[in-house]
Each structure stands twice: as C-alpha cells, then as structure tokens.
Amino acid sequence: MPHPLRQRAFRLLFTGRTLSALGDAVVPAALAIAITRADGSAFALALVLGCAMVPRLLLLPLGGVAADRFDARTVALCTDLVRCAAQLLVGFELIGGAPHLTHIAVAEAVGGVASAFAMPTTGPLVSGTAPGDGLLRANALMASAANATRLAGPAVAGALIFTAGPGWAFVLDAVSFAASAALLAVIRVPRTTIPRRSVRADLVEGWSEVRARDWYWTSLVAHCVWNGTAAVLATLGPLAVHGRKGGDGLWVAVLEAGSVGLLIGSLLASRARLKRPILTGNLGLASYAAPLALLAAGAPGWLLVAGYCLALGALGFLTPVWETYVYASVPAGVLARVTSYDWLLSLAAMPVGYAVAPLAARAFGTSAPLYACAVLVAAACLGTAAVPGVRNARPVDAAPKDAVPRPAEAV
Numbered sequence: 295m296p297h298p299l300r301q302r303a304f305r306l307l308f309t310g311r312t313l314s315a316l317g318d319a320v321v322p323a324a325l326a327i328a329i330t331r332a333d334g335s336a337f338a339l340a341l342v343l344g345c346a347m348v349p350r351l352l353l354l355p356l357g358g359v360a361a362d363r364f365d366a367r368t369v370a371l372c373t374d375l376v377r378c379a380a381q382l383l384v385g386f387e388l389i390g391g392a393p394h395l396t397h398i399a400v401a402e403a404v405g406g407v408a409s410a411f412a413m414p415t416t417g418p419l420v421s422g423t424a425p426g427d428g429l430l431r432a433n434a435l436m437a438s439a440a441n442a443t444r445l446a447g448p449a450v451a452g453a454l455i456f457t458a459g460p461g462w463a464f465v466l467d468a469v470s471f472a473a474s475a476a477l478l479a480v481i482r483v484p485r486t487t488i489p490r491r492s493v494r495a496d497l498v499e500g501w502s503e504v505r506a507r508d509w510y511w512t513s514l515v516a517h518c519v520w521n522g523t524a525a526v527l528a529t530l531g532p533l534a535v536h537g538r539k540g541g542d543g544l545w546v547a548v549l550e551a552g553s554v555g556l557l558i559g560s561l562l563a564s565r566a567r568l569k570r571p572i573l574t575g576n577l578g579l580a581s582y583a584a585p586l587a588l589l590a591a592g593a594p595g596w597l598l599v600a601g602y603c604l605a606l607g608a609l610g611f612l613t614p615v616w617e618t619y620v621y622a623s624v625p626a627g628v629l630a631r632v633t634s635y636d637w638l639l640s641l642a643a644m645p646v647g648y649a650v651a652p653l654a655a656r657a658f659g660t661s662a663p664l665y666a667c668a669v670l671v672a673a674a675c676l677g678t679a680a681v682p683g684v685r686n687a688r689p690v691d692a693a694p695k696d697a698v699p700r701p702a703e704a705v
Contacts, residue, residue, distance in 0.1 A: 296428065298424040321463060347641075356410070357410040373411050429618050454466065504635050518639045524647065525651065563615050571688075586665070590660070
C-alpha cells in the first residue's frame, strides 16, 4: 500500500490544509487580544465570535449542497480566496492602529460564510486524492497535522502579538489561505456528477442518507452530546480551578495536555486495525466523563491533566477512524451533504453548552453541572453500543459492497 504522501494530489492538498490550519491556530489568541485592546469589552469579543459562528451554522447544509453539485476543489479554492481577503481586511484594520469593530465583525461574518462552504469539501477532497487502502492513513495525517498546529499556534501567535502586533497574525492567516488556494489550483480531483434538482431536494436527500444508517445518526447524537459537554467544561473549567493553588497555570496545563492527547491519538489511529471501528471510537469518547468528574470533585492537578489528556487522545483517535469509515460508506455524490449535517450537529451543541453552563453554575454551583455532564456523555457514548449498526460496523475493506462510493468521473 503506497503512502498517501507519495501521491502528488494528496501531498499538495495536505500541504495546503496544514498551512491554513497553522494560520487558523494563530488567530484565536490574536483576535481576543486585539478586540480587548480596541474595545476592552467582553460583549465586543462575543459579538465578533458570534458573527463568525452564526453564518457558519446556518449555511453549512447549503455548503454541502454546493460541494456535491459543483467541483469540491473549485468550491474550496474560492472559499480560501474569500477567507484570505477577509483576514487581510482585519489585519490591515489592526495594523492601521484605529480598528473599527464593525469592519472586523463584517469581515469575520464573511469568513464564517466561506467556512460554511469550505468545511463540507474536506470529504470529497481527501477521498478523491487518497482513495482505497490509503484513506485511513491520509485522514490520520490530516488530523495529526491539524492537531500539531494547535500546539504550535499559540506560540507563533505570542511571538507575533508581542513583537509585530496582533494584526500580523491575521496577515499570516491570509497568506496561508492564499498558499492553500494556489496548491488547490494545480490539483485535479475526481468527482461524481449528480442530477440537477431543487436545493430543497438536495438537502432532503442528504438528510435521508444520514437517517438511513443507524450507526451514523445515533453516533451523531453521541458526538453532539460530547461537544455540548465539552463546551460546559471549557466554560466552567477555569472557574473550577481558579480558587486553587496555581489555578490559572493548572488550567493552561490541562489545555496543553489535551492538545498533546489529540496529537498522540491521531498518530496512533494511522496504524489502527480495528474489528469494530465505530463501536471502539464511541466507547473511547465516553472517557470524557473522567475529566468532567475529576474537575467537579476537585481531584489533584496531575490526575486532572492525565484524565484530560486521555479523553482528548480518544477524540484524536476517533476522528480519522470515523472520517475514514464515513468517506468509504457514503456514496460520493452525497458525501459533502452528509458531512455537512455531521458538522452542523457537532457545532450546534457548543453554543448551547456555552449558554447553559453559567446559568446552571449560578443555580446549582460549579460541581453539579459538571457531574451531570459526566453522566450524560458517558450514557450517550456507551449507549451507542446498543445499536446494531454500531456493533456491526466493520473495517473499511470489509464494508458492504453497496456502501462503497460510486465511480467518480474525472474533472
């Protein structure tokens, strides 16, 4: 089995996606500091973040339709150029020294729209450039690179922010999108032509494909719960450790341990040979109950760090395994729409967690909602074992014949 990086198309895709992921990893810290310096208001930061998140959530299904109807490579290339322009605008606003919050919010909203159309293109692009036996390794490489950028991103952001200024972090992100677009321009990816119908019919077909697979929609429910509880932990975690000795430093250590766990998990996934990949991945996600319960119980710092590293390691392992099974099991002509619903359910749960967590903490204290989330995520993830499709899901090379993607037509 040839290594995916030996295939030129995947190598170029991998390079472009890694560069853009590094650029994206630099932006969160730069954005938070830039808005704080410019306005000093938590509301201002929430407004800008909301301007990016809301369009992404609302338009994700339409992004899936566009990626299936048209050439996914072209859609991804265009969205890279749009995001490049949006980040350049923010960067120049900040470098100019008199940034306007409205301009930044509009630019982030434009970037959110582009992101909604870019995210569903990942499945067709990866499965089209690394088909067959190399798909798991390709997904593991993509996940490992993305997780590695999460480790390097804050350091790069700090170097730029405290030397050149936060605006240059956005310029770096814009350059990374331009580089990704340039690499996509020379790639040719196979595609499947689908019948032209109404947008509503395309959306319904995508959702029907999700509902037709019990292993898919039940797993998505569990993944949705996981993301919602992760938002609760992200919101209440700093509060829970704040009063402890070295509390702020402990929280940083927890987050860094999570990044390390993600990277290790994705690296291990490339060599995984699981008899029941979906079942194993979902059971692994149940380990997220550990850091939630440990945080609620005020466990020793080292134990909390270890628990979070383990839980995020399970997520890092699941991601490429899950993507590989989905890409091989869903027909190519509907893959982008199916994965757009996957993203939608995952992302939609997070704002709910962010909103509910402080209300629950105010009513019941910090520990109660964390314990409740631990029980909830364990029940949701372990509960998928009762679903026949989850238990019977076999490795990609043993997938049912009618689940193999339809033959693609070269562009």
